Amino acid sequence: PHDGTVFSMIQPTGMFHLGNYLGATRVWKQLNDSKGPAQTLVFGVADLHAITVPKPDSAQFRESRLGAVASVLACGVTPDRSILMMQSMIPEHSQLNWLLGTMTSMGYLNRMTQWKSKSQSSGNTDSVKLGLFAYPVLQAADILLYRATHVPVGEDQAQHLELTRYVAHQFNSLYKRDYFPAPQTLLTRSKKVLSLTDPCKKMSKSDGDTMSQIYMNDPPEIIRQKIRKAVTDSITTEFYYDSVGRPGLSNLIDIASGVGDTSVAQVERDIAHLRDYRSLKDYVSDLLIAELTGPRQEYKRLIADRGYLLSVAAEGSRRAREIAHRTLAEVMDLMGF
Ligand code: ADP
Ligand code: NA
DSSP states (O other): OOSEEEEEEEOOSSSOBHHHIIIIIHHHHHHHHTOOTTEEEEEEEOTTGGGGSSOOOHHHHHHHHHHHHHHHHHTTOOTTTSEEEEGGGOTHHHHHHHHHHTTSOHHHHHHOSHHHHHOSOSSOOTTSOHHHHTHHHHHHHHHHHTTOSEEEEOGGGHHHHHHHHHHHHHHHHHTTSOOSOOOEEEEOSSOOOBOSSOTTSBOOTTOSOGGGOOBTTOOHHHHHHHHHTSOOOSOOSOOOOOTTTOHHHHHHHHHHHHHHTOOHHHHHHHHTTOOSHHHHHHHHHHHHHHHHHHHHHHHHHHHTOHHHHHHHHHHHHHHHHHHHHHHHHHHHHHHTO
């Protein structure tokens, strides 16, 4: 475990999928379990970020926000070791966002790729909302508010941490202090999980096709069905890893390797004797079912207890706010407010 503060958030934009699990929440649980005495762990539900994509229905959004708290708990993050917070309950995120926005160049934001891929209008950028364009600034505010030293992220997020380091540097050089540490990326060991129906794309909550994702609360028979329908190829004489030539198969191998926390080479040895996709897919399904049954049952139990979920979010946010309040006060003091 690294001394310092580990910080990470997830958007409440729908039921968590296998990519979120292997790329984020299971890593949080591992960090939670190995927490050292000189470590602070802050994990959050990024609900302010979730409204930069097409607006969710209010009632549904309220459910997703609570569902995200339940999911994080169901994956094994515990409130006694980790601060589990809801971003919108801590107004300091928005306040620091404004201050940092005054130190971030439009040119830098313009070079970030996610706002382009997430905006509907591919050609005309006039209708892109300010919040979507500027959301890396809010992300920087999220991380810097806790003066985080380590940020566990999936490969897809590395670019945003670069912006956070740039903003931290801007502040430190403007106010001649080493106030914000440059946060380091803690890259997840497991590979990016790809869509089951189109293994050229990543598995994503924003994908409307439910067959493309394994959800954290999918029952065993649904997991088996989705894996059976996963796009692969027609070579069944030999199963080997080739992410370019055989992306579907390689995705299944990566999933098995991620779930089992074993190397790709080990998975290749484990599947060497299999002679058809049905057996290979059953092998992957069995691993997934064994891994996800605990979190699924725990989620089911937790989601029925709204009072408990709300109290966890309120208490975690209260603790997070103690840190956030102190940072904002120090930042404003350094700036002359
Ligand atoms: P999504 O892209 O599905 O909406 P988020 O943006 O909320 O998910 O991402 C939450 C976390 O899950 C991030 O740390 C991100 O890196 C990770 N993540 C998202 N999709 C995947 C994936 N397909 N494979 C691995 N990690 C992923
Ligand atoms: Na994402």
